[in-house]
Amino acid sequence: MTTKEHVVHILDELRWRGLVAQSTDEQALRDALESGPVTVYCGFDPTAPSLHHGHLVQLVLLRHLQRSGHRVLALVGGATGMIGDPRMSGERVLNSKETVAEWVERLRAQISRFLDFDGDNPARMVNNLDWTAELSAIDFLRDIGKHYRLGTMLAKDTVARRLASDEGISFTEFSYQILQGLDYLELNRRYGCTLQTGGNDQWGNLLSGVELIRKAEQTGVHALTTPLITKSDGTKFGKTEGGAVWLAPDMMTPYAFYQFWINTDDADVVGYLKTFTFRTREEVEELERAVVERPHAREAQRVLAGDVTTLVHGRAATDAVVAASQALFGRGDLAELDESTLAAAVAELPRAVVPEEPVQVIDLLAEAGLVAGRGAGRRAVAEGGVSINNVRVTDPDALLDASQLLHGRWAVLRRGKRTLAVAEAVSG
RNA sequence: GGCAGGUUACCCAAGCGGCCAAAGGGAGCUGACUGUAAAUCAGUUGCGCAAGCUACGGGGGUUCGAAUCCCUCACCUGCCA
DSSP, X not given: OOHHHHHSOHHHHHHHTTXXXXXXXXXXXHXXXXXXXXXXXXXXXXXXXSOBXXXXXXXXXXXXXXXXXXXXXXXXXXXXXXXXXXXXXXXXXXXXXXXXXXXXXXXXXXXXTTSOOSSSSOOEEEETHHHHTTXXXXXXXXXXXGGOOHHHHHHSHHHHHHHHSSSOOOHHHHTHHHHHHHHHHHHHHHHOXXXXXXXXXXXXXXXXXXXXXXXXXXXXXXXXXXXXXXXXXXXXXXXXXXXXXXXXXXXXXXXXXXXXXXXXXXXXXXXXXXXXXOOOHXXXXXXXXXXXXXXXXXXXXXXXXXXXXHHHHOHHHHHHHHHHHHHHHSSSOGGGSOHHHHHHHHTTSOEEEEOSSOEEHHHHHXXXXXXXXXXXXXXXXXXXXXXXXXXXXXXXXXXXXXXXXXXXXXXXXXXXTTEEEEEEEOXX
């Protein structure tokens, strides 16, 4: 921490980083954060086998708070994940208990990377299934349900809109807000938690807990939300060919993850540096100048991609993908790369196996997942969008011949400008 | 439980007996221009080299011919109880 950060209030720091959208009584929150360690919690529901870019914002926020001395609780929604937070796109399909349990474990492992669970201010991991599994329906309705007014619940934005939609809303999803409120109450009682954070779309759910605690405990607690991360061109942040930007390496390779960030628009990169990296104001300002003065150098994008990939996948993985990116997108001829450099670079890519017999290029493309099928492969070749070792392929029926294998082992397949895979000969 | 409406490709949505592998929009993909950026313009988006095959919630039927008509099942929604 630089000396300057000591004089900047954590809330102002977070605001500068674009991490603050709404909060309950801001002055009260400001005073609380200033007067001593605040216990804060943020929940993560197991709706998929991995966290994604949206959760990353929350994890970064928690990390900032922990670094400035506050106590952090990371909650995995073993219970809420079985109910489903209502969303505008319609009723969710319930996952099996086994699936939810499995995903809970995966999320736990992922969250652990972002916070410090040792030292003198350790973060703590909690699971809301721990206090809901044994809760009887009667106790739930008497002790918790009695504090909830139907009018308030129905007025919640998502609920109201879902009710007005053709699809409506099930009682299960409607009840979600109570479960989340209960979590906050429970954490307040157990650990003195007085701040809950979340995405701005969670505002209603956060307030559910704030109100429940006010009624049940006659005490005021805080809520703080982060803004929805946006892109300047109006499209959705975090959307890729494969879906979301997953943090799990088995769902999105570190290479693909790095590439996602390095392809950030000029118009967005400074904002993302503030939000997703821990760079100081001075560093960000310098990179901001670099974007204006030398946009083609893409320095800000490189720093962003490097920092975020390191945060999520670690130093070693990042070094590997940076080297791979430089090799594969560098100016030089791929054939001139030495064997070990090329080996490291292609290690990050999806691959297809080159059999003994002659094989069609389009089959390799399909096998490597670069195209959806042979037809799509033919189309890609016809469009001029396929190259092998940076040499454009023009014949849809082209075969890969052994002379194209670099170092006798690899051929770099490229579709479009930046989607890569490798065809590898079986060694032997 | 009753009545009404709905279920079309990644999403929205048109089509209501042949000219439908299915309009239009969104989104995606590719090319040109670039800086692995944006914007713009162009092409493209069921499987198959092709003949052809499989498709409009599932099943059955009418018809020379069905996404389109009939029956039935499933699911969704609304109103009423």
